[in-house]
Amino acid sequence: MSPDGLLRQCSRPACAEPAAVTLTYDYRRARVWLDPMSDERDPHGYDLCERHAAGLSVPQGWHVSDRRGDPALAYVIAV
Numbered sequence: 001m002s003p004d005g006l007l008r009q010c011s012r013p014a015c016a017e018p019a020a021v022t023l024t025y026d027y028r029r030a031r032v033w034l035d036p037m038s039d040e041r042d043p044h045g046y047d048l049c050e051r052h053a054a055g056l057s058v059p060q061g062w063h064v065s066d067r068r069g070d071p072a073l074a075y076v077i078a079v
Contacts (some may be wrong), residue, residue, distance in 0.1 A: 008037070008041065008047050009047070010047060010048050010049035010052055011027075011046040011047050011048060012048065012049075012052050013018075013036070015049060015051075015052065016053075017049035017050075017051065019037055019047030019048060019049055020037055020048070020049055020050045020053065021034050021036070021037055021048045021049075021050070021053040021068065022034075022035050022036070022037050022038045022042060022044075022045045022046070022047055023035075023045060023046045023047075023048055023053070023056070024042065024044060024045040024046075025026075030059070030061055030062040030063065031055060031062065031063050031064075031065065032058050032062060032063070032064045032065070033064075033065045033067055034053055034056070034064065034065070034067060034068060035067050035068060037066050038054045
């Protein structure tokens with residue numbers, strides 16, 4: 001939920017689910033990060049619902065870092 005109390009929707013087209021995760025990426029480093037939803041909308045990030053975050057696929061050779069929850073348990077997936 002944003003600071004003004006409004007729920008943000010998933011950034012995926014035609015999805016009306018509430019956002020739960022913020023996705024950011026670095027194209028040059030071929031890396032994607034999944035974080036708990038940011039307090040404010042990030043113009044360089046995407047808000048995703050749980051379903052779209054769970055079904056995320058990235059290009060071959062990219063790495064996904066899921067940083068939700070305990071940072072000590074964060075994992076990296078090499079695709």
